Amino acid sequence: MRNAVVVGGSSGIGLAMVKGLVDKGYSKIYVFDKQKPQISMEQITYTHFDAVIDSYDIFDEYVNQVDTLLITAGFGRVAPFETYQDPEIKNNLLVNAVAPIRIVSKFYHKLLSTDDFYCAIMGSIAGFISSPLFAIYGAGKSATCQFIENVNIEIEQTGSPNRILNVSPGAINGTSFKGGTTDLTAIEALAEDILSSMYERKTLFIPDIDVYGGVLERYKTDAHKFGMESYDYKIKSGRMNTSPQLKIGYLSGTFDLFHVGHLNLLKRARAHCDYLVVGVHKDASHKGKETFISFEERKAIVEACKYVDEVIESFPEDKDVWEEIPYNFLFVGSDYKGTERFESYEEYFSDKPVEIIYFDYTKGTSSTHLREVIGNVTNK
Incomplete structure (x- = not known):
C-alpha cells in the first residue's frame, strides 16, 4: 500500500x-496547499497549509504513513528587484527555499533508510543560471538546487539507495505559474516523466534538455554575456x-x-x-464603551499573534x-453587511481592486460576555 x-x-x-x-495505485495522497485541489478524488485528502505562517509540525503524523514526498509549491514574477516589497521578498524565499528544506528535514530519516522512499522537489532552471529580472525567485531556487545536490551526496555516503530528484524546468505550458x-x-x-525519473532514483531532471542543455552551456561559457542577453530577452518578451x-x-x-474569538478572526x-x-482602535468610544486594557498593550498583544x-x-x-x-481585502463582521455605512464602502470600492469579506462571528466567548462577567465580579 503506497x-x-x-x-x-x-x-x-x-x-x-x-x-x-x-493512476499508479496510491491509496492515500495527502495534499498540503493554501488552496483546495482543482480535482476531487477519493484518494486525495486536503489540508490547508501556508508555508509562511503555519507550523511544520503538521507533517509529523504523516512521516511514518507515506513512502513518497513531492514538493512543488513555488511562485515568482519577472520584474526589477526595486519593485519588490519586503514582505514579498520574505514570502518568496520562505516558499521557494526555506519551506522545501524544512519539510525534507521532517522526512529525512526516511531518506536515510534502506527502505524505499521517493522524493522529488521542484527546482528551476533559474537555479542554475543567471536570471536578471527574476532575481528573488532565482535566489530561492538556487538555494533549493544546491541543497538537493549537497544532501544527495550525504545520503549516498550513508549507503542508502534513496535520492531526492531535483526537477528543474524552464517554462511549463499548462500551469498557472504565469497567471494561466x-x-x-x-x-x-x-x-x-518526473515520476518515472523519481522512481529510477535520478538526482536531476531538466525537461526539454535538448533546449536547456544548450542554455546551460552558454551560461558556463560566458556568464556575464548570458546574463545581459537574458535581461534583454525578458524585456522584449x-x-x-x-x-x-x-x-x-x-x-x-x-x-x-x-480571546479565542479574536484569534479565530485573525486566523481566518x-x-x-x-x-x-x-x-487597533485607540479606544472603544465609537461603541460608547470603555476598554479594560490600554491601547499600547492591546496593540502589543495583536502584534504578537x-x-x-x-x-x-x-x-x-x-x-x-x-x-x-492599498489592501486587496477588507475583513468585517457579517452584521455590517447591508448597512448604510458598508453599502457606501461597496460603492467606494466598486472601481478598485478590493473585495470586502464579511465574517460570521465565532460563537462562544465574546468581549461583551467577558465585560459582563468582570462587571459582576467587581460589583460584588
Missing part, C-alpha cells in the same frame, strides 16, 4: 503529479509584471480582553491573504486606510 505527501498539489504540475500517483490556468492534458506527460505578487488584507478592531483573515494589516504581519492605529474609517495601504 501513500504520499504532496506539498503544493492543488494546481499545475503538482496536481498533474497527484493524478499520476492515483491548469491544463492537465498539456502536462500529464511531463508529470509521468512582454513577461514583466511590476505589480507585487502579494495580496494584502486589512481589518480593524478594539481587541480588548483578547490571514488564510485569505499573504500579508495581514490590523488596525503569528497571523498578523503589521499593526497600525486604526483610522476613523477603514476605507481611508486604503489610500496609505
Whole structure:
C-alpha cells in the first residue's frame, strides 16, 4: 500500500503529479496547499497549509504513513528587484527555499533508510543560471538546487539507495505559474516523466534538455554575456509584471480582553491573504464603551499573534486606510453587511481592486460576555 505527501498539489504540475500517483495505485495522497485541489478524488485528502505562517509540525503524523514526498509549491514574477516589497521578498524565499528544506528535514530519516522512499522537489532552471529580472525567485531556487545536490551526496555516503530528484524546468505550458490556468492534458506527460525519473532514483531532471542543455552551456561559457542577453530577452518578451505578487488584507478592531474569538478572526483573515494589516482602535468610544486594557498593550498583544504581519492605529474609517495601504481585502463582521455605512464602502470600492469579506462571528466567548462577567465580579 503506497501513500504520499504532496506539498503544493492543488494546481499545475503538482496536481498533474497527484493524478499520476492515483493512476499508479496510491491509496492515500495527502495534499498540503493554501488552496483546495482543482480535482476531487477519493484518494486525495486536503489540508490547508501556508508555508509562511503555519507550523511544520503538521507533517509529523504523516512521516511514518507515506513512502513518497513531492514538493512543488513555488511562485515568482519577472520584474526589477526595486519593485519588490519586503514582505514579498520574505514570502518568496520562505516558499521557494526555506519551506522545501524544512519539510525534507521532517522526512529525512526516511531518506536515510534502506527502505524505499521517493522524493522529488521542484527546482528551476533559474537555479542554475543567471536570471536578471527574476532575481528573488532565482535566489530561492538556487538555494533549493544546491541543497538537493549537497544532501544527495550525504545520503549516498550513508549507503542508502534513496535520492531526492531535483526537477528543474524552464517554462511549463499548462500551469498557472504565469497567471494561466491548469491544463492537465498539456502536462500529464511531463508529470509521468518526473515520476518515472523519481522512481529510477535520478538526482536531476531538466525537461526539454535538448533546449536547456544548450542554455546551460552558454551560461558556463560566458556568464556575464548570458546574463545581459537574458535581461534583454525578458524585456522584449512582454513577461514583466511590476505589480507585487502579494495580496494584502486589512481589518480593524478594539481587541480588548483578547480571546479565542479574536484569534479565530485573525486566523481566518490571514488564510485569505499573504500579508495581514490590523488596525487597533485607540479606544472603544465609537461603541460608547470603555476598554479594560490600554491601547499600547492591546496593540502589543495583536502584534504578537503569528497571523498578523503589521499593526497600525486604526483610522476613523477603514476605507481611508486604503489610500496609505492599498489592501486587496477588507475583513468585517457579517452584521455590517447591508448597512448604510458598508453599502457606501461597496460603492467606494466598486472601481478598485478590493473585495470586502464579511465574517460570521465565532460563537462562544465574546468581549461583551467577558465585560459582563468582570462587571459582576467587581460589583460584588
